[in-house]
Amino acid sequence: MLIRKPADLRYSDVTPKDTYLNRRRFMATVPAALGVLALPRRAEAVPLTFSKSSYTVDEKLTPKDDATHYNNYYEFGTQKEEPARYANTLVTSPWTVDVGGLVNKPQKYDLASVIKVAPLEERIYRMRCVEAWSMVIPWIGFPLSALLKQVEPNARAKYVAFQTLHDPKQMPRGRYAGIDLPYVEGLRLDEAMHPLALLAVGVYGETLPNQNGAPIRLVVPWKYGFKGIKSIVKITLTDKEPPSTWNITNAREYGFYSNVNPQVDHPRWTQASERRIGELFKRKTLPFNGYADQVASLYSGIDLRKFY
Ligand SMILES: Nc1nc2c(c(=O)[nH]1)N[C@H]1C(S)=C(S)[C@@H](COP(=O)(O)O)O[C@H]1N2
Numbered sequence: 001m002l003i004r005k006p007a008d009l010r011y012s013d014v015t016p017k018d019t020y021l022n023r024r025r026f027m028a029t030v031p032a033a034l035g036v037l038a039l040p041r042r043a044e045a046v047p048l049t050f051s052k053s054s055y056t057v058d059e060k061l062t063p064k065d066d067a068t069h070y071n072n073y074y075e076f077g078t079q080k081e082e083p084a085r086y087a088n089t090l091v092t093s094p095w096t097v098d099v100g101g102l103v104n105k106p107q108k109y110d111l112a113s114v115i116k117v118a119p120l121e122e123r124i125y126r127m128r129c130v131e132a133w134s135m136v137i138p139w140i141g142f143p144l145s146a147l148l149k150q151v152e153p154n155a156r157a158k159y160v161a162f163q164t165l166h167d168p169k170q171m172p173r174g175r176y177a178g179i180d181l182p183y184v185e186g187l188r189l190d191e192a193m194h195p196l197a198l199l200a201v202g203v204y205g206e207t208l209p210n211q212n213g214a215p216i217r218l219v220v221p222w223k224y225g226f227k228g229i230k231s232i233v234k235i236t237l238t239d240k241e242p243p244s245t246w247n248i249t250n251a252r253e254y255g256f257y258s259n260v261n262p263q264v265d266h267p268r269w270t271q272a273s274e275r276r277i278g279e280l281f282k283r284k285t286l287p288f289n290g291y292a293d294q295v296a297s298l299y300s301g302i303d304l305r306k307f308y
């Protein structure tokens with residue numbers, strides 16, 4: 001269903017402005033003769049309207065098939081191939097993101113309104129999992145800062161807490177994942193306001209596959225992959241450091257910050273090097289995953305061994 005395009009052509013050039021995200025709305029633009037009533041159980045990928053961002057790295061993309069079939073999404077199974085197999089039970093429409101806490105203008109967004117917070121951009125980011133593998137992913141999204149500015153954090157707000165949907169009916173394997181659910185994560189407010197912090201709604205030119213965190217997930221490229229919480233339903237501004245799922249699960253191994261740091265090894269995986277998925281040889285892991293120039297100043301004066 002996706003229209004093929006030359007690489008330099010924007011989706012805005014080939015698709016009408018209003019065909020995105022919501023498959024039902026998309027189907028409404030298709031002639032009834034094609035069978036609008038015969039909705040498949042799995043939502044199909046639909047094109048998004050976006051422009052290319054300057055926040056991007058010039059590195060070879062991870063093959064889409066790897067990025068969508070080698071996942072961590074424990075609610076749908078703890079094996080890498082399980083989310084692709086089982087996340088089709090996630091219902092992503094309708095979807096509400098509740099943004100509140102220490103803000104002047106708390107707001108509940110449906111998906112159509114949240115993607116209008118700022119123009120959608122494609123950003124190619126390096127991603128590194130604490131398990132010592134990495135990928136290069138073309139996300140489509142908008143800066144988290146745009147959403148936060150809209151709700152107006154008040155003077156007491158110092159942190160941002162995030163929560164994934166938890167519905168045991170849609171996520172029956174979550175019971176056996178060995179983590180408390182719902183999945184939760186957090187950032188300091190200044191980290192959340194950094195222009196690199198992205199709310200992603202698409203990847204590889206299409207809406208997010210469920211296993212990658214549909215319909216909206218966080219991407220923080222200078223931190224380990226687990227900070228990139230998926231399928232977000234709630235964002236809360238707070239004055240206390242929010243809990244984070246892997247810190248709750250195993251505080252010795254996972255801290256709140258989780259900045260990519262080749263100098264601080266994880267007890268089970270080296271952080272000094274990594275294997276780029278699809279490549280044979282290991283490469284060195286870079287401080288802050290290669291984004292040090294942009295983000296290191298957020299941590300000046302902080303002992304990153306202690307605040308790991
Ligand atoms: N809700 C939720 N979000 C999650 C996870 C999870 O298990 N549940 N896993 C995290 C981990 S460990 C990683 S490495 C990334 C993986 O994202 P990807 O599957 O899109 O590569 O998602 C993160 N977000």
Ligand SMILES: [Mo]
Nearest residue numbers: 129130225226
């Ligand atoms: Mo991860």
